[in-house]
Amino acid sequence: MKRVILPGSTGPDGRPATLGVMGGGQLGRMFVQAAQAMGYFTAVLDPDPTSPAGLVAHYHVQCGYLDEQGLAQLMQRCAAITTEFENVPAQALLSLGAHRPVSPGADAVAVCQHRAAEKAQFGRAGVACAPYAVIETDADLAAVDAALLPGILKTSTLGYDGKGQVRVATRDELAAAWASLKGVPCVLEKRLPLAAEVSVIVARDAHGHMVQFPLQRNWHRDGILAVTEVPARGLPDGIAARALDAAHAIAASMDYVGVLCVEFFVLDDGALVANEMAPRPHNSGHYTIDACDQSQFDLQVRTTAGLPLVAPRLHSPAVMLNLLGDLWFDADGRERTPPWADVLALPGVHLHLYGKASPRRGRKMGHLTVTAADADAARDVAQQAAARLGLPLLPAL
Ligand code: ATP
Numbered sequence: 001m002k003r004v005i006l007p008g009s010t011g012p013d014g015r016p017a018t019l020g021v022m023g024g025g026q027l028g029r030m031f032v033q034a035a036q037a038m039g040y041f042t043a044v045l046d047p048d049p050t051s052p053a054g055l056v057a058h059y060h061v062q063c064g065y066l067d068e069q070g071l072a073q074l075m076q077r078c079a080a081i082t083t084e085f086e087n088v089p090a091q092a093l094l095s096l097g098a099h100r101p102v103s104p105g106a107d108a109v110a111v112c113q114h115r116a117a118e119k120a121q122f123g124r125a126g127v128a129c130a131p132y133a134v135i136e137t138d139a140d141l142a143a144v145d146a147a148l149l150p151g152i153l154k155t156s157t158l159g160y161d162g163k164g165q166v167r168v169a170t171r172d173e174l175a176a177a178w179a180s181l182k183g184v185p186c187v188l189e190k191r192l193p194l195a196a197e198v199s200v201i202v203a204r205d206a207h208g209h210m211v212q213f214p215l216q217r218n219w220h221r222d223g224i225l226a227v228t229e230v231p232a233r234g235l236p237d238g239i240a241a242r243a244l245d246a247a248h249a250i251a252a253s254m255d256y257v258g259v260l261c262v263e264f265f266v267l268d269d270g271a272l273v274a275n276e277m278a279p280r281p282h283n284s285g286h287y288t289i290d291a292c293d294q295s296q297f298d299l300q301v302r303t304t305a306g307l308p309l310v311a312p313r314l315h316s317p318a319v320m321l322n323l324l325g326d327l328w329f330d331a332d333g334r335e336r337t338p339p340w341a342d343v344l345a346l347p348g349v350h351l352h353l354y355g356k357a358s359p360r361r362g363r364k365m366g367h368l369t370v371t372a373a374d375a376d377a378a379r380d381v382a383q384q385a386a387a388r389l390g391l392p393l394l395p396a397l
Pocket residue numbers: 130152154159160161162163165189190191192193194197220223224225263275276
């Protein structure tokens with residue numbers, strides 16, 4: 001179903017053009033903000049009454065993702081619908097897609113929801129990933145090739161921010177880890193020697209036209225993204241072109257419509273392997289709001305509404321720091337407001353808070369992007385911001 005929904009237009013029912021998003025987290029909030037800036041009305045479906053996106057959208061349909069009445073209400077309100085997290089049941093997208101343009105489509109989201117399906121898709125696109133085995137039965141467990149150890153056992157579905165992952169070195173540890181994950185379908189991945197982690201975000205329209213953001217370099221702490229730097233530096237020659245080609249091939253192989261992020265590992269020997277993908281904007285692309293002339297959310301609005309896609313341009317080097325709930329606690333464990341005024345006194349600092357009421361350790365509360373005239377200056381200010389907040393030093397290049 002291909003239709004253009006012009007911003008500021010009025011539908012046949014006399015309602016202003018409204019874009020909908022499944023999921024009310026911070027990604028949904030930033031989508032809503034981008035859509036509203038263009039004049040769209042917005043609707044969010046999320047069960048949480050205080051969801052970050054629900055708080056800022058014109059309409060909040062407060063119900064579960066498979067609630068038929070809620071889905072009907074969203075459909076009635078919206079001229080087109082997108083999603084902000086991959087664990088929206090593909091079934092919900094399928095039923096919405098029968099009546100409204102929905103991007104990305106249910107098929108692509110279903111692939112991204114399942115690690116084994118995702119890896120098979122990488123294979124079809126001719127993109128390498130870590131050696132792996134699917135573990136769904138005791139027989140699969142017994143048949144695991146010893147060459148995959150030491151490895152990381154990952155649940156096939158519902159993992160994020162390093163949750164649902166266990167590092168294992170021996171067969172006994174593997175068996176114990178699988179039991180600790182209650183024997184749910186898993187993928188065992190060989191643990192690879194990582195030199196760096198990078199990601200690429202592309203946007204693809206219904207005609208197959210694709211645009212992309214520059215390669216992003218990422219650092220994780222405790223399995224959660226901590227820092228993104230753009231332009232990506234300190235990498236082997238040619239990595240950016242290889243990652244972009246791979247992301248294009250993956251998007252094309254799924255006839256993907258929407259914004260897609262592919263995360264990669266750069267190995268010690270310079271090889272590039274795909275880790276995983278997200279059928280939506282990604283935390284590693286938050287810097288695009290402040291450092292590019294079109295953000296990843298602007299492009300999500302365009303792909304959702306069927307508007308033309310233009311290549312985004314990075315106008316400033318940037319460093320993004322994730323702000324986790326830990327920052328809301330002082331050394332004695334008492335809740336505090338982080339020292340924003342000190343941080344905002346630095347040049348080129350853009351603070352984004354997601355409106356989450358209760359800080360928890362490890363919870364993504366916001367992010368901060370530093371833009372500057374050159375990459376060293378952005379890193380230098382980010383370093384100062386990190387110090388003022390009490391965050392660890394930035395990782396070396
Ligand atoms: P996300 O929040 O990105 O969805 P996730 O929980 O799905 O995270 P992964 O991206 O699979 O987790 O892994 C988290 C991190 O663990 C990676 O960014 C990387 O640092 C490390 N890691 C994962 N798989 C491997 C591997 N095969 N070899 C070495 N390190 C790995």
